[in-house]
Amino acid sequence: MTDFFATYPRLRWLAVLMAVLLLLGIGALVWHQLQPRAASQRVAAVAPSAPAPATAVPTAVTQPDGATSPGAASPPATAPTAASTPTPPVPYPEAEVAAAQDVATKFLVALESYRYDDPPSATGNAVRPYVTDKLDQELSNSSSGAAGGAKRASVHEVASASVVGIDCELGCVSTGPLGFIGRVQQHIHTDVGDHDEAGQVETIMTKTPAGWRVADVKV
Numbered sequence: 001m002t003d004f005f006a007t008y009p010r011l012r013w014l015a016v017l018m019a020v021l022l023l024l025g026i027g028a029l030v031w032h033q034l035q036p037r038a039a040s041q042r043v044a045a046v047a048p049s050a051p052a053p054a055t056a057v058p059t060a061v062t063q064p065d066g067a068t069s070p071g072a073a074s075p076p077a078t079a080p081t082a083a084s085t086p087t088p089p090v091p092y093p094e095a096e097v098a099a100a101q102d103v104a105t106k107f108l109v110a111l112e113s114y115r116y117d118d119p120p121s122a123t124g125n126a127v128r129p130y131v132t133d134k135l136d137q138e139l140s141n142s143s144s145g146a147a148g149g150a151k152r153a154s155v156h157e158v159a160s161a162s163v164v165g166i167d168c169e170l171g172c173v174s175t176g177p178l179g180f181i182g183r184v185q186q187h188i189h190t191d192v193g194d195h196d197e198a199g200q201v202e203t204i205m206t207k208t209p210a211g212w213r214v215a216d217v218k219v
Helices: 001-007 009-044 094-112 121-131 134-139 145-155
Strands: 158-168 179-190 193-208 211-218
Touching: 094 121, 094 158, 094 179, 094 193, 121 134, 121 211, 134 211, 145 193
Parallel strands: none
Antiparallel strands: 158 179, 179 193, 193 211
16 A cells, blocks of 8 residues: 555545545534534523512411411401491471370370269270270270269269370380370369369370371370
8 A cells, every 4th residue: 555655646645635625524514513502502591591480478367366377368358347327216297296196185085084974885985086996995895893883973973184284205206106195184073072183194196097096095
């Protein structure tokens, strides 16, 4: 081989040149393969890293005993509710009160007036225009009894009643049924003389289709 290149010295230099070119080609090929990877590494080194996801901070929740439990969300605060204001009582209209007072007054006069010779049904008949059907049934047979009737008859007793004052029991407001306290004065005449008696009678009123009526009475 040495003798061959000695014989042809130009071929030796040509072989050396080809070897050099071959090495250069191999080097260029290797450099071409490594260039994209190096570029991508440089881009990755230069590009900013993505921010790390935010970590939720657990909120402490107050337990019934006052301890706190991490990781549980606290309930939303609720606005305090305003205290309800009670509805003030509404007065009955003056016209209604006046009409009811008139019925109560006439009832009291009829109830507390009598004669010694009245029949047992006299009280019921006298108060019937001013009372409810239920109270009428209760008073229809009202009397002072045989002994009381006989006593009145023995002295010819006659009582004349008048109402000297009548006021609303609860201030004439619509917190309950309309009621009155009547101050009644009786002038009693007998064969042995005259005298006056006074007392209070409570009447509870109710409104019916026919107007105000006495629904109950407490002497």
